[in-house]
Amino acid sequence: MRVIGLMSGTSYDAIDAAAADLDLDGDCLTLTPLGLISRGYDEGLRSRLAAALPPADTTLAEVCRLDTEIGRAFAAAAVEADRELCDGQAELVASHGQTVYHWVADGQVHGTLQIGRPAWIAEATGLPVVADFRPRDIAAGGQGAPLVSLVDRMWLRGRPGAPAALNLGGIANITAPDGTAFDTGPANALLDAAVSEATDGRLAYDADGDLAARGAVHEPLLARLLAEPYYALPAPKTTGKELFHLPYLRTALRGFEALAPEDVVATLTLLTARTVADAVRSVRATEVIASGGGTRNPALMAALRAELGGGVALRTSDELGMPSAAKEAYAFAVLGFLTLHGLPGTDPVSTGARHASVLGSLTPGRPGAPWPRPVRASEGPVRLVVDGVGHGGR
Template sequence: MRVIGLMSGTSYDAIDAAAADLTLDGDRLTLTPLGLITRGYDKRLRAELAAALPPATTTLADVCRLDTAIGRAFAAAAVEADRELCDGQAELVASHGQTVYHWVADGQVHGTLQIGQPAWIAEATGLPVVADFRPRDIAAGGQGAPLVSLVDRMWLRGRPGAPAALNLGGIANITAADGTAFDTGPANALIDAAVSEATGGRLAYDLDGELAARGTVHQGLLDRLLAEPYYALPAPKTTGKELFHLPYLRTALQGFEALSTEDVVATLTRLAARTAADAVRSVKASEVIVSGGGTRNPVLMAFLRAELGGGMPLRTSDELGLPAAAKEAYAFAVLGFLTLHGLPGTVPTSTGARHASVLGSITPGRRGTPWPETLPEKEAPARLVVNGHGSRAR
């Protein structure tokens, strides 16, 4: 089955559309990457989205308009991915949508909201769409994150030792071989906030780590940031920009106003590396497979290597066949495939849920939904095999 996975992460800068050919054979799921396209939100939509996110206030009218605009943007990306990567033969779209709020209180997740109305995607592509993945896990007592943990476990199964998958997005998350999974804290979120603030919005992120490379880590600021209580919470746990946002950074910088932008960015980059490395050590990983936008920041990767020490193998997911920039989009393609087949997409030990759940809601395509004639056993495949290491990126 050819599936398009759509993803926009906590950096909310672009939509990734990854196409995969997925084949289920017993307890083995084979994924053949067909390629990735990445399309940025237009400046106006991104500004409107940023203005509506916590801790800002918004209106239901604004949420409705954003739900529609983001749904249309996702639909355009899906149409392009079907045409360019699947030769018009895609059969299913799995859309994560855009997270705008994850309601966490006293260590428990009570609700979540991802927008980007899937009806626009179904109408534009004619295909069934699986969306709204997170609420079912939350209803079962889970954190609703990190949902990629099941895919990570399937993918890393069979590797020697105790491998861990680390994703460096706006927020970083880790999945360990034993099923432990959690958000480690901010990877790019605070870096992006600092860069955007310092440049008046001219720059959205630290391209190639250039600012961090010119700066010096300030130990006092780093110590203040590391005192954040979230880091000491036990797994499973989840966080987001509801906590790690620009006002949070402004508060942390009080008393450090004399620091240069470069020093602030260098310190935030070290924070991301330190908290990620602490998480790796906590799960007793024997190797780390890294993905996400943070892999394109050479300073962050160098800091991470230094924090982990020379004895810890550190490689990107590209080396195992999944492009680092596309891994989460491919993961949601897998989760959509599992949902269509009536298979669970969660690991209770990863999210803290009472039981595994079939995730998401399905919006039928023009010809309804192609339910499989015979459903497999009601368990997720044990193993994910990536077929070939090549894919097209556009």
Template sequence: MRVIGLMSGTSYDAIDAAAADLTLDGDRLTLTPLGLISRGYDEGLRAGLAAALPPAATSLAEVCRLDTGIGRAFAAAAVEADRELCDGRAELVASHGQTVYHWVEGGQVHGTLQIGQPAWIAEATGLPVVSDFRPRDIAAGGQGAPLVSLVDRMWLRGRPGTPAALNLGGIANITASDGTAFDTGPANALVDAAVREATDGRLAYDLDGELAARGTVDDGLLARLLDEPYYALPAPKTTGKELFHLPYLRTALKGYEALPAEDVVATLTRLTARTVADAVRSVGASEVIASGGGTQNPVLMAFLRAELGDGVPLRTSGELGLPSAAKEAYAFAVLGFLTLHGLPGTVPASTGARHASVLGSITPGGRGTQWPRMPEGAPGPVRLVVNGHEDAGR
């Protein structure tokens, strides 16, 4: 089955559309990557999204406009991916949507909101669309994240030691092969906020780590940032830009106003590396396989290697066949495939849910597409193999 996975992360810098050919054979799911396209939001839509995100106030009218605008943008990406990557033969779209709020109080997630109306995608492509993945896990008592943990566990199955998958987006999350999974804290979220603030919006992120490379880590500021209570919470736990946003950063920088922007960015980059490395140690990982935009920042990767030490190698997902930029989108393609087959897409040990759940809602395609269901009692896949990298688990 050819599936298009659509993803826009907490950095909301682009919509990633990854196409995969997925084949289920007993307990083995084989993924053949067909490629990735990435399209940025137009400036008006991105500015509207940025203005509506917490801690800013917004209106239901603006949420409706954003839901429609983002849905149309996702639809355009899906149409292009079907045409360019699938030769017009895609059979399913799995859309994560754009997270705009994750409601966490007292360590418990009470709700979540991903927008990008799937009806626009179904109408434009004629394909069924699986969307709204997170709420079902939350309804079952889970954190609703990290949802890629099931895919990570299947993918890492058979690798020696205790491998861990790491995603470095706006927020960093980790999945260990034993099922432990959680958000470690900010990856790029605070760095991006600092860069936008320092450049009056001229730059959105630290391209190639250039600012961090020119700066010096301030130990006092780093110690203050590490006092954030979130880092000490037990897993499972999730966080987002509801906590790690520009006002949070401004509060943390009080008394450090004279610190050069380069030093602030270097310190925040070290914060990400330190908190991720602490999380890796907490799960006893023997190797780390990283993906996401943060892998393109050589300073962050160098800091992380230094924090992990020689005993825990740091690799990228591309070395195992899943391009770093596309890995999350491919993961949601897999989750959409599982949903369409009536198979659970969560690991209770990862999210804290009472039980595993079939995720999401299905918007039928324009042709009234019928979707496959697994026979009653049939087992689902336990191993994910990337075609051409069958030995990655050894």
């Protein structure tokens, strides 16, 4: 089955559309990458989205407008991916949507909201669309994140040692060797906020880690940031820009206003590396397979490698055949495929839910479009092979 996975993460800088051929044979699901299209949000839309996110106030009218306009933007990306990557032969779209709020209180997730109405995608492509993945796991008592953990476990199954999968987006999340999964804290969220603030919005992120490389870590600021209670919470746990946002950073910087922007960015880079490395050590991983935008930041990767030390190997998912920039979009393509076949897309070990769940809601495509035969849960995949790059074992 040819599936398009759509993803926009907590950095909300672009919509990634990754296309894959997915073939289920017994307990093995083979993913053949067909390519990635990444399209930035229109600057006006991105600015309005940023202005509506917590802790800012917004209105239901603006939420409705954003839901519609982001849905149209996702639809345009899906149409382009079908045309350019699938030769018009795509059979399914799996859309994560754009997270705007993750309701966490006292360590429990009570709700989540992803916008980007899937009806716009179904109308534009004529294809069935699986969307709204997270709420079902939350309804079953889970964190609703990180949902890619099931895909990580299938993909890394049989790999030697104790591998952990790491995603460095706006927020960093990890899938541990035993299947435990959680958000470690900010990856790029505070870094991006600091860079944008320091440059009056001219720069959105620390390109190539240049600012961090020119700065020096400020230990008192680092100590203040590391005192954040979230880091001490037990897994499973999730967080987002509801906590790690620009006002949070401004509060942390009180009394340190004289710090050069480069020093702030260097300190935040080490904060990410330190909290990720602490999480890796806590799950006793011997290898970290990293993906996401943070892997393109040499300063962050160098800091993480130094924090991990020589006993833990750090490599990117590209080295294992999974394109780093597209990994989350491919993961949601897999989750959409599982949903369409009636198969669970969560692992309770990872999210803390009471049971595994079939995820998402389904928006039908054009009239008369065929539906796949549901597969019994016992027939579902336990291994994921990426274009012939597998690790053996079960």
